[in-house]
Amino acid sequence: MLGRLYEKQNCSASRALELVGERWSLLILRDAIFGGYTRFSQFQKSLGIATNILAKRLEDFVEAGLMDRRPGAAGEQSEYVLTRKGMEFKTVIIALTEWGDKWVRPGPIFYCNQSDGKPVEVQLRRAGNGKQADLADVVAALR
């Protein structure tokens, strides 16, 4: 029995959740990763989230190294740009979407290679076995 394995919450899933374990955080990441959003006003419009919560989440992402804040041009908002650490959360968002597609309600988003339009999916496989999709080439599209 693996019961004691997880005592004290000591595992990487738990540590990941300290950074992203909240519904708004995950939706902001989704919008940044697949919507290409970088500005406060874009996230706010997409999610209808309270501005104080959104500001806090974006600052937390900068502090945790998931986003870089870049000053906007004169009169423009700062941009919040995903780092590699943030961008690699893509796989988690896709896994979550696939579970929701199957067990809650399907659509309207699917994921595909931008280069050839072929659908991609998350698979649980023996480690190191075979060719994976290029993460940077995987995009969201409407069914």
Next chain:
Amino acid sequence: MLGRLYEKQNCSASRALELVGERWSLLILRDAIFGGYTRFSQFQKSLGIATNILAKRLEDFVEAGLMDRRPGAAGEQSEYVLTRKGMEFKTVIIALTEWGDKWVRPGPIFYCNQSDGKPVEVQLRRAGNGKQADLADVVAALR
């Protein structure tokens, strides 16, 4: 640009998060899926979570169809047993762990096939391509 794709939060990732988009929910699922926990007291001891929050999360999981509640034997607690819907969340937990391993701090958990001890991982691949691990055979182990 995919900007408008996600407006109104209309996607399966968002719908999934309505059921599981909270840190405690995800940790309870992790303990149920990989620790084999079924009883209130097991989750409580593992997570140190407030009892009222734990009770609410377990009831929410029953209502959402991720767990079945089974009456305990005389004098024993009810058991909360994962349904197929709950068990298939396994892939999301593994994806989250892998991200945490790489970007926060590695270990001590890894995932492997119970039958042969070989490590498994989440891969992003062209849909329908090749042989996946048997979800029921994938377990957590200590490095």
